[in-house]
Amino acid sequence: MISREGGIACYQQLSGILHKQIEEGEFRPGKQLPTETELSRRYKLNRHTIRQAIGRLQSEGLVYTIKGKGTFVANSKISYKVSRKTRFTTSVLDVGLSPDARLLDSYEISAGSELSRKLNIKSSDKVVVLEILRFVNKIPFCHTTSFLSSDRFPDIQAHIKGSFSLYELLKKHYGIEAMRASSSFEVSLPESSDMDMLQISSKVPVLIVKSTSKNSKGDIVEYCITRFRGDLCSITVNFNGEGR
Amino acid sequence: MISREGGIACYQQLSGILHKQIEEGEFRPGKQLPTETELSRRYKLNRHTIRQAIGRLQSEGLVYTIKGKGTFVANSKISYKVSRKTRFTTSVLDVGLSPDARLLDSYEISAGSELSRKLNIKSSDKVVVLEILRFVNKIPFCHTTSFLSSDRFPDIQAHIKGSFSLYELLKKHYGIEAMRASSSFEVSLPESSDMDMLQISSKVPVLIVKSTSKNSKGDIVEYCITRFRGDLCSITVNFNGEGR
DNA sequence: TCCCTTAAGTTGTCTAAACATCTGGACATG
DNA sequence: CATGTCCAGATGTTTAGACAACTTAAGGGA
Numbered sequence: 001m002i003s004r005e006g007g008i009a010c011y012q013q014l015s016g017i018l019h020k021q022i023e024e025g026e027f028r029p030g031k032q033l034p035t036e037t038e039l040s041r042r043y044k045l046n047r048h049t050i051r052q053a054i055g056r057l058q059s060e061g062l063v064y065t066i067k068g069k070g071t072f073v074a075n076s077k078i079s080y081k082v083s084r085k086t087r088f089t090t091s092v093l094d095v096g097l098s099p100d101a102r103l104l105d106s107y108e109i110s111a112g113s114e115l116s117r118k119l120n121i122k123s124s125d126k127v128v129v130l131e132i133l134r135f136v137n138k139i140p141f142c143h144t145t146s147f148l149s150s151d152r153f154p155d156i157q158a159h160i161k162g163s164f165s166l167y168e169l170l171k172k173h174y175g176i177e178a179m180r181a182s183s184s185f186e187v188s189l190p191e192s193s194d195m196d197m198l199q200i201s202s203k204v205p206v207l208i209v210k211s212t213s214k215n216s217k218g219d220i221v222e223y224c225i226t227r228f229r230g231d232l233c234s235i236t237v238n239f240n241g242e243g244r
Numbered sequence: 245m246i247s248r249e250g251g252i253a254c255y256q257q258l259s260g261i262l263h264k265q266i267e268e269g270e271f272r273p274g275k276q277l278p279t280e281t282e283l284s285r286r287y288k289l290n291r292h293t294i295r296q297a298i299g300r301l302q303s304e305g306l307v308y309t310i311k312g313k314g315t316f317v318a319n320s321k322i323s324y325k326v327s328r329k330t331r332f333t334t335s336v337l338d339v340g341l342s343p344d345a346r347l348l349d350s351y352e353i354s355a356g357s358e359l360s361r362k363l364n365i366k367s368s369d370k371v372v373v374l375e376i377l378r379f380v381n382k383i384p385f386c387h388t389t390s391f392l393s394s395d396r397f398p399d400i401q402a403h404i405k406g407s408f409s410l411y412e413l414l415k416k417h418y419g420i421e422a423m424r425a426s427s428s429f430e431v432s433l434p435e436s437s438d439m440d441m442l443q444i445s446s447k448v449p450v451l452i453v454k455s456t457s458k459n460s461k462g463d464i465v466e467y468c469i470t471r472f473r474g475d476l477c478s479i480t481v482n483f484n485g486e487g488r
Numbered sequence: 489t490c491c492c493t494t495a496a497g498t499t500g501t502c503t504a505a506a507c508a509t510c511t512g513g514a515c516a517t518g
Numbered sequence: 519c520a521t522g523t524c525c526a527g528a529t530g531t532t533t534a535g536a537c538a539a540c541t542t543a544a545g546g547g548a
Binding site for chain 2: 008012016056059060061077079083084179180181182183184185186187188189192202205206207230233234235236237238239
């Protein structure tokens with residue numbers, strides 16, 4: 001089964017084999033893979049080598065492991081849509097899943113050079129920071145850090161408590177309809193805070209989306225950084241203005 | 245330096261330390277990190293543990309390693325822009341870098357169920373597949389697989405040879421102006437073909453963008469899958485129709 | 489001078505072994 | 519019946535050592 005001559009590393013061969021078996025439905029979503037010791041026996045490889053192979057499958061989002069229990073086949077990715085107008089709550093409801101959110105923290109800081117550029121304000125101006133953890137079907141899905149000018153949104157910290165959606169809040173209390181102006185996409189491995197909040201291992205990449213929103217006149221309303229679980233989502237962007 | 249009691253794994257502590265040192269400019273881009281054996285001595289950790297820490301930095305795109313030479317600090321990410329109208333060549337020129345492309349392969353297949361849905365054609369229809377490798381400053385940057393209906397673009401395989409940009413070709417030969425309609429973003433670890441073509445190790449994630457382009461009447465022109473080096477790029481999407 | 493060999497240094501892969509930490513069930517105790 | 523304890527089995531981390539593959543530079547022979 002595993003060739004030692006081909007010049008291809010054993011762990012790469014094994015992860016390829018398991019990848020194929022999962023793809024072909026040999027192991028169904030939710031089902032447990034053979035244990036590391038079992039795979040070690042079956043393929044005549046050291047457990048350490050087995051772990052390298054499984055580590056790759058984890059990073060690909062194909063499987064997840066629970067310490068003390070085992071390794072399981074993951075479900076397929078959630079297709080998450082973004083456009084100028086769509087937001088988290090509507091996007092998740094659209095695909096028939098149940099969204100939820102929790103405000104982790106809110107505080108005020110001085111803008112500094114980078115944020116002042118992003119928000120187009122003075123670097124001495126105050127900025128409200130909102131940290132929100134969002135769930136899909138009770139599973140942590142993404143973590144958003146929002147930055148808004150304190151001057152333009154006075155008392156927003158008081159209003160946000162108990163509110164579901166930040167965008168509804170902006171609309172109702174301040175009469176502003178925020179629309180996504182640009183988003184940048186990056187990839188990284190999780191920092192330890194990501195691992196805690198999103199409940200993932202160090203091998204699952206995170207998709208980092210940095211977005212700027214503007215109001216109808218073109219003024220910058222919000223800058224936010226969202227970190228998605230890479231194993232759970234595929235993000236779709238629609239380029240036709242109205243979006244869906 | 246490294247605590248054995250805190251409950252935080254040594255390799256995580258070390259990757260945190262190195263991450264900070266790089267961020268603070270202790271190691272400049274392009275400069276070599278201490279060798280694994282040197283770090284092993286310095287932090288009193290096994291070389292295997294050192295490698296786990298460096299593996300994380302690789303996945304974060306902070307460093308890259310060359311077998312037999314060493315580990316080096318990576319340059320900052322290229323900001324790659326996409327919108328309805330921007331394309332690879334213009335986007336790279338915009339940031340002052342030099343783009344290049346090479347046609348790896350072109351062939352014809354039957355659409356099948358998935359492609360027929362993506363291109364809105366019959367599943368028995370023929371589809372032209374173009375595989376293109378793109379470079380920035382001579383460095384492999386992304387790999388694109390394009391699918392186009394053979395019926396709508398006869399002889400495209402003959403025309404593509406020697407042509408720089410697929411989109412100019414569509415415009416000149418077929419009078420069609422292709423515009424990006426939607427793109428989806430996913431994360432994964434590289435397959436072995438990615439590792440070969442993009443010249444990356446197994447620890448560097450790839451950013452997978454699947455795009456559909458339409459003509460001015462709204463007919464689907466092209467479906468393509470592009471796999472970017474996650475350590476090299478951040479992709480920015482502009483939601484205002486005209487884009488830049 | 490030019491080319492080849494050699495050796496040292498570096499990263500890549502694999503094995504072996506030990507201990508830590510977590511899960512789940514069996515079992516004893518109240 | 520409820521609870522706590524213990525143990526087997528699973529994954530997580532770390533160490534030690536070996537060899538392979540690659541890079542670079544030094545040295546030797548034509």
